[in-house]
Every structure is written in C-alpha cells, then in structure tokens.
Amino acid sequence: MGYWLFKTEPDAFSIDDLANRPQQTEPWDGVRNYQARNFLRDDIALGDKVFIYHSSCKTVGIAGVAEVVKAGYPDTTQFDPESKYYDPKSSETNPRWFRVDVKFVEKFPSVIPLSTIKSMPTITELGVVKKGSRLSIMPVVENEWQQLCAVAKR
DNA sequence: GCCAACGTTGGC
DNA sequence: GCCAACGTTGGC
Numbered sequence: 091m092g093y094w095l096f097k098t099e100p101d102a103f104s105i106d107d108l109a110n111r112p113q114q115t116e117p118w119d120g121v122r123n124y125q126a127r128n129f130l131r132d133d134i135a136l137g138d139k140v141f142i143y144h145s146s147c148k149t150v151g152i153a154g155v156a157e158v159v160k161a162g163y164p165d166t167t168q169f170d171p172e173s174k175y176y177d178p179k180s181s182e183t184n185p186r187w188f189r190v191d192v193k194f195v196e197k198f199p200s201v202i203p204l205s206t207i208k209s210m211p212t213i214t215e216l217g218v219v220k221k222g223s224r225l226s227i228m229p230v231v232e233n234e235w236q237q238l239c240a241v242a243k244r
Numbered sequence: 245g246c247c248a249a250c251g252t253t254g255g256c
Numbered sequence: 257g258c259c260a261a262c263g264t265t266g267g268c
Contacts, residue, residue, distance in 0.1 A: 097266090123251080146266055204267080222249040224265050 092138040093230040094129070095152070095218065096192075100144045105153035108142065108194040116156075119165045119189040120175045126227035131162040131188040133229070140192055141230060141238070143218065144201060151203040152238060160191035198242040212237060 096118060098104065108116060121130060138158040144150060164185035167175035180186035208219050217228035230238075 099266095125251095150267070222266095224250060226265090 092133065092135055093141075093232060093235040094134060094138060094158075095141040095143050095216070095228050095230050096156070097143045097145045097226040099146045100153070101147065104144065105142050105197050108154070108156060108192075109197045112194045115159050115191045115193055117165075117189055117191055119167050121165070121189065121226055122175065122177075122187060123224075123226060126225055127186070127188055129227045129229065130190055134158055134162060134190050134227075136161050139195070139235070141235075149201045149203060151201040151205075151207065152198065152242070153201045154197040155195040155239075156192040157195050158190050159193045162188040162190055165189040202238060202242055206241065207238070210237065210241075 100106075118130075121127060136158055140156040140158060141152045142154050142156055144153050164182070165175070165187040167173040168177040168180045168185065168187045169182060170176055171178075175187075177186055204218060207213055207216065213219055213234050215231045216234050217223040217225055
C-alpha cells in the first residue's frame, strides 16, 4: 500500500469538489512534470491513499484523503488540440503523460496547515516541508502519513 | 504582487 | 553537453 500527496489549487478543484461527488471517479489529469509523470505511470497503484493538498490559497495544507481507483494510464488531454494540456510532441502510440483516477475518502475537520506540518520535528521526508519543492505529486512515507492522520483527527 | 527556486528550452 | 535565458510554481 502506497501513500501519496497530490497538490491542487482549491480555486480550480478542491476537497469539496471531491466530497460533493463521493461516488464518482475523478481523473487527475494535466500533470506535466516528468518526475510526477513517473510516479503516475510506474508507482501509484490501485488502492493507494492520497493526501489532497491545497496550494496557492488562503489556508495552504492538507485538506483530506482520496483513494486511487485506477492506476496510471495515458492522459488523453495530451492528444486533444483543443485542450490546454495538448502536447503536439506526444502520440497515442507513445504517450508522454499519464494520469490516475481517484475517489473521495474523507475531508478533514480542518485543513492541516503547512505551518503546522513544518513545525512537526518528526516530519522530515515529506516534500512540502522541503525548500522549493514544486512537485505536484509526491510520495509520503507511512509513519509520516500516520502522524498527519493523527493530527487531522485532533 | 513579490521573489526564490526550480524545470525547460535552445543556441552554441 | 553546457549554460544562460526564460517561464512557472507556490509560499508569503
């Protein structure tokens, strides 16, 4: 079982958007970063748990949990000239970008603020506490996942 | 809105 | 293959 953190800008897509459609499969598409692509294509598995992280907003931090319901497969927006994620250098026979599907699991009673996460001395691996981390998809180690879940439920 | 950090691009 | 220029991300 793997653990991950996905960033999203809540103005575009928030934990509430997920929560309002609890039965629905949501595509996590438009990721255009090679390191994140490799995670999506190679490492993120069915059943993995995902922290939904709100960035570029009033309260930056972890807002809740989702679950992977479909592992990596080609992100079709890369083939669509109308899409803002269109990539003319990609092809259906050799796709460059991948996505997974997720579904809602839970919304935390309140967002765990980034400042709180940074203040926890035992959270050292998580990418968001590292300076200048711009990755939108990042792994979470299990013990840090458990710690953050405990904080969320306080 | 500022700006540091980082990824990508393209000339050589 | 180097590296400067440029664009983007994202916290503050």
